[in-house]
Amino acid sequence: MEKAKVYFTDFRTPVGTSWTAKLQRLCIAAGIKNIDFDKKFVAIKMHFGELGNLSFLRPNYAKAIADLVKEQGGLPFLTDCNTLYPGSRKNALEHIExxxxxxxxxxxxxxxxxxxxxxxGTDDVEVPVKNGEICKTxxxxxxxxxxxIFISLAHFKGHETTGFGGAIKNIGMGCGSRAGKMEQHSSGKVVVNAEKCRGCRRCAKECxxxxxxxxxxxxVIDKDICKGCGRCIGACGFDAIRNEQWDAGDLLDKKMAEYAQAVVQDRPCFHINMMMDISPNCDCHGENDAAILPNIGMAASFDAVALDQACVDLCQKAEPIKNSQLGDNLAKPxxxxxHDHFMDSNPNVHWKETLEHAEKIGMGTREYELITLK
Structure with a gap:
């Protein structure tokens, strides 16, 4: 497979030019106008942010993309699926609110x-997964x-379970129905090391x-009730909780890639990652910690795998922020x-498996040509 083209630009702009205008120019350079949008329904998938979290993407970026689609005659709508866990997005009424x-x-x-x-969260379609090894549908x-037509507009950030959240996570986990999210998360259950547990109750608040x-x-975790979502692992500051099944993280990453494959196969797709406010954890949290890396820029591609790989590489080259979860960890004697920013921020994570498996099943390629725009 030949290298995919990934278009990138940083957040520098001259006086009189907005970030949203620069985002539109990036998407046009990356070829978004080559898609036939005329009278087509266009799903723009993005995360609306859990209440209390302030690191999610602002709606202005969604409007920039929706306006581009409408200029080409398309019929855009914003979408996300309901959450598996009880929060402020567990049903459509609360989600829209x-x-x-x-x-x-x-x-x-x-x-x-x-x-x-x-x-x-029950209105779903069972979609066959091309080359699916774990999830046939x-x-x-x-x-x-x-x-x-499907467009992914993702906040590229760290993640307490999958290492990072970018296009593939935005698509695979984000587009799964409640039953789909359960299937992706059900590879393993967690266990508690009682000697390390401080009884702080942070894990229970996240469960x-x-x-x-x-x-x-x-x-104490009731395995009959536990969904295996792993939120408690990220909540524990004392490394007292871990996956009982050693490859649960690997399987989650692979299932997520296969779910993403189901969404993007057989129709026009376009993908955008915004590398800003790079929080250590998911925007599903009702809060956000300080960014672990500086704002890097925005990138776009027709290939979600190449896009995520390019964003990972850009993040790995960035200088960690000292007063952050990553910076604090690196400062410990x-x-x-x-030597991996995502693993040094959340040491229990897996992330390479997502990209490797997505490439293996034919979703895209990790080989890319980075085209930088001013």
């Missing part, structure tokens, strides 16, 4: 919001699959299944340096 509170509405974005898997939100109780001030 959350989006509105965070600034997403038809005026600010220039298009409507449709929750991909319906009112209760994927449960994808119906509105996502009903669209003629979306009420699976964690306390005995003698030590966390006994820290085991992974």
């Amino acid at each position: 959350c989006a509105n509170i965070n600034g997403f509405n038809s005026i600010s974005t220039g298009c409507q919001i449709i929750i991909g898997d319906g009112l209760k 994927a449960k994808i939100g119906r509105a996502v699959m009903d669209a003629d 979306g299944s009420d699976a964690i109780t306390y005995v003698d001030n030590k966390a 006994d820290w085991h340096h992974h």
Whole structure:
């Protein structure tokens, strides 16, 4: 497979030029206008941010993309699917209310919001996965699959379970219905090292299944209730919780790639990553920690695998921010340096498997040509 083209630009702009205008120029240079949008339904997949989180992408960026689509005669809508865990986005009514509170509405974005898997997260389509090794089919939100054209607009950041969140995670996990998210997360369950547990209860606050109780001030996880989502691992600051199944992280990454394959196969797609406010954890949290890396820029490509690989490489070259989770870890005298910003921020993560598996099943290539625009 020949190298994919990934277009990149930083956030430097002259007086009188906005970031949204620069984003539009990037997408045009990357070839978005080569897609036939005329009278086509266009799903723009993005994360609306959990209430309390302020690192999600602003709605202005969604409007920049929606305006480009409408200029070409397309019919855009913003979409995301409901969450597996109880939060402010667990059903369509709360999800849209959350989006509105965070600034997403038809005026600010220039298009409507449709929750991909319906009112209760049950409106999905079982899609065959081309070359799927683990998931032969994927449960994808119906509105996502009903669209003629798919655009991913992702906040590229760290992640407490998958290492980073970019295009593939935005697509694979984000477009899975509640049942689809459950399937991706169900590879393993977690166990507690009682000697390390401090009884701080942070894990219980993050658990979306009420699976964690306390005995003698030590966390105890009910495996019959646990969904294996791994949020408690990221919440624990004492490394007291880990995956019981050693390859659970690998399987999550691979399933996520296969779900992304189900979404993008057999229709026109375009992908954008915004490398800004690079928080250590997912925007699904009701808060966000300080960025671990400086704002790097924005990138776009027709190939989601090449795009994520390019963004990973750009992030690895960046200088860590000292007053951050990554910076604090690197400053510890006994820290085991992974020489990998994502693993040094969250040492239990896996991320390379996502890109390797996505390439293996034919979703795209990790080989890319980076074309830098001013």
